[in-house]
Amino acid sequence: MKRVTLQDVAAHAGVSMKTVSNVVRDYQHVSPGMRERVRAAIDELGYRPNLRGRSLATGRSSMLALAFPDLRRPYFAELAHVFARVCEARGYRLLLEETGGTPEGERAVLRDREAGIVDGVVVHPQALRATDLEAFREDTPLVFLGEDPQPSGADQVAIDNEAAAADAVAHLVGLGHRRIGFLGHETGPWSYTSALRLDGYRAGLERAGHAYDASLLVARGEGDAIGAEEALGAALDAGLVVDGLLCRDDLAAIGALRALRIRGYDVPGDVAVVGWDATVLTASTVPSLTSVAPDTHALATRALDLLLERIDGLTTPGRHVTVGHRLLVRESAPEPAREPGGEPGPR
Numbered sequence: 001m002k003r004v005t006l007q008d009v010a011a012h013a014g015v016s017m018k019t020v021s022n023v024v025r026d027y028q029h030v031s032p033g034m035r036e037r038v039r040a041a042i043d044e045l046g047y048r049p050n051l052r053g054r055s056l057a058t059g060r061s062s063m064l065a066l067a068f069p070d071l072r073r074p075y076f077a078e079l080a081h082v083f084a085r086v087c088e089a090r091g092y093r094l095l096l097e098e099t100g101g102t103p104e105g106e107r108a109v110l111r112d113r114e115a116g117i118v119d120g121v122v123v124h125p126q127a128l129r130a131t132d133l134e135a136f137r138e139d140t141p142l143v144f145l146g147e148d149p150q151p152s153g154a155d156q157v158a159i160d161n162e163a164a165a166a167d168a169v170a171h172l173v174g175l176g177h178r179r180i181g182f183l184g185h186e187t188g189p190w191s192y193t194s195a196l197r198l199d200g201y202r203a204g205l206e207r208a209g210h211a212y213d214a215s216l217l218v219a220r221g222e223g224d225a226i227g228a229e230e231a232l233g234a235a236l237d238a239g240l241v242v243d244g245l246l247c248r249d250d251l252a253a254i255g256a257l258r259a260l261r262i263r264g265y266d267v268p269g270d271v272a273v274v275g276w277d278a279t280v281l282t283a284s285t286v287p288s289l290t291s292v293a294p295d296t297h298a299l300a301t302r303a304l305d306l307l308l309e310r311i312d313g314l315t316t317p318g319r320h321v322t323v324g325h326r327l328l329v330r331e332s333a334p335e336p337a338r339e340p341g342g343e344p345g346p347r
C-alpha cells in the first residue's frame with residue numbers, strides 16, 4: 001500500500017505543504033477553519049508522519065525527552081500524558097525520564113542527551129541550580145519547566161504561583177473564612193515553589209485585610225498525603241483552629257480531608273479546603289476538592305513551541321513564558337448558595 005505523504009494531504013485539502021506542516025506540528029498561527037480542513041484530510045487519508053524518513057533527511061531523531069523528578073506524583077504523571085499527546089500531534093515521540101530530584105539524576109539526563117538520542121529536552125529541575133544548568137544549555141536544545149530560577153539565556157515555562165495562591169485565598173475569604181491555614185510545605189529548607197505559594201498566600205491575606213499568622217502554617221515531613229494527614233492531625237490535636245486551608249498540592253489536600261474527617265470536622269461546613277494541581281484524583285474525593293488548576297495544555301504546547309524553535313536553529317535570548325491558571329471550584333470550598341434575589345446567603 002502506498003504511504004500517504006504530506007503532499008497527498010496538501011493536495012486533498014487544497015492547501016500548501018507549509019500549512020499542512022504547521023497543522024501537524026500544532027503551530028498556533030493557523031486559523032481554526034484551516035486547521036479543521038487539514039485534520040479532516042489527514043483523517044480521511046490515514047496520514048502518519050514518516051519519522052525514519054525525517055531522521056535520514058534531517059539528521060534528527062524525531063524524539064524529545066521529558067524529565068521529571070518523581071513520576072509517582074499525580075501532577076507530573078498527568079502532565080507527562082499531556083506532553084505525550086502534544087508531541088504525537090507534532091510528529092514526535094517522547095522519551096520519559098525520572099531524575100529522582102537529585103543532582104546526579106538531573107546531570108545524567110542532561111549529559112546523556114549529548115549522545116544524540118533526542119533532538120531536545122524539556123526538564124523540570126529540582127536539585128540543580130542555575131549555575132549548574134548553564135553548563136548543559138549549549139549542548140542540546142533545552143526548555144525548563146517550573147518556577148526555580150534558570151540560566152538567564154534559557155527558555156522557561158511556568159505558572160504564576162503567587163497570583164494563583166492569592167486567588168485561592170481570595171476565594172476562601174469570599175466564602176467568609178477568617179482563619180485560613182497553609183498546609184504542606186517542607187519541614188526542612190523550603191523549595192522555591194513552596195516559597196512562592198506561601199508569598200501568594202500571604203499577599204492574599206493582606207489584600208483582604210487579614211493579618212498573616214505564622215501559627216497557621218503546617219509543614220509536613222514527607223511530601224505525600226500521609227505526611228500531610230499526620231502533620232495536620234498533630235496540629236489540630238495540639239489546638240490549631242482554622243476554618244479554611246490552602247494546601248500546597250492535591251496530595252496535601254487529600255491528607256487534610258482524612259485528618260479532618262477522623263476528628264469529626266465537616267468539610268466545608270467547619271473547614272473549607274483548597275488543593276493545588278486539579279489532578280484527576282480531586283474529582284473523586286469525598287467531598288470533591290476545589291483546586292488550583294494550571295493550564296497544563298498551554299504549558300505543554302508553549303514549552304514545545306519554544307523547544308522546536310530552538311531545534312530549528314533559533315538563537316534569540318532566553319524566553320520566559322507564564323501560562324494561565326484557574327480555580328476549579330468543587331464541594332470542599334463551593335461557591336456560596338444564593339438567595340432567590342440573587343445575593344449570596346449566609347454561611
